[in-house]
Amino acid sequence: CSLYGSTEAEPVALQEYAALRDHWHEKVRTGNGLPAGRPVGTVQLRILQDSTGQALPLLTEKAFSSLCLPPGQTGEIVVSGPLVQKGYMNPEDDAETKIRVGDTVWHRTGDAGYCDADGVVWLMGRCSAKIQTQDKTLYPLAVEAAAALLPHTRRSALVRVRDKVLLAVEGEEIPEAQRESFMKEHSALDAIVFLPHIPVDSRHNSKVLYNELRTLCEQLF
Numbered sequence: 001c002s003l004y005g006s007t008e009a010e011p012v013a014l015q016e017y018a019a020l021r022d023h024w025h026e027k028v029r030t031g032n033g034l035p036a037g038r039p040v041g042t043v044q045l046r047i048l049q050d051s052t053g054q055a056l057p058l059l060t061e062k063a064f065s066s067l068c069l070p071p072g073q074t075g076e077i078v079v080s081g082p083l084v085q086k087g088y089m090n091p092e093d094d095a096e097t098k099i100r101v102g103d104t105v106w107h108r109t110g111d112a113g114y115c116d117a118d119g120v121v122w123l124m125g126r127c128s129a130k131i132q133t134q135d136k137t138l139y140p141l142a143v144e145a146a147a148a149l150l151p152h153t154r155r156s157a158l159v160r161v162r163d164k165v166l167l168a169v170e171g172e173e174i175p176e177a178q179r180e181s182f183m184k185e186h187s188a189l190d191a192i193v194f195l196p197h198i199p200v201d202s203r204h205n206s207k208v209l210y211n212e213l214r215t216l217c218e219q220l221f
Contacts, residue, residue, distance in 0.1 A: 004036035008085040033122040052127040164190040
């Protein structure tokens, strides 16, 4: 099984291998994100309208409910419950990550996602990493999870370079026909760039260093 959570809220959702559905592969391939499973029993989870970087005041239940999105719509994942950290040592750090609704404290994960009609949470990447194009809001994991299904892909990252939306792929180049098919499926992309290595934080070997990646991509455009 796999767990979804964070330092402030662990675990949030659980996905068991036996519960995977065949049609989810197609959803991932076509840019619908990555399934994280259903919320664990101790966690309340809502999808909030994405207002990254904006602090929210003390809310009433009615006001909070008005900001929550229905199944199928992407926003910020927020959680509450006994395993959710209620605040930080420095209260100033709470402003953009905590929402107080009456006596309940909700933690803003900073992760974009949605719940499907069956209550499964789908991850779409970090809210702060979304890219706004002329036609739509593009969340990184929608493309990166699909790219993981391409042959020989070790890592990928969505990035904007000047006025272009690029998918950087760490791995071998794929045949042109396959590349064109992927670009057609993910029409917001301007190009796919194949690199021998995508720079990441050495402490985790997973967090992409986007400033360094942009510099690498700028040399190609």
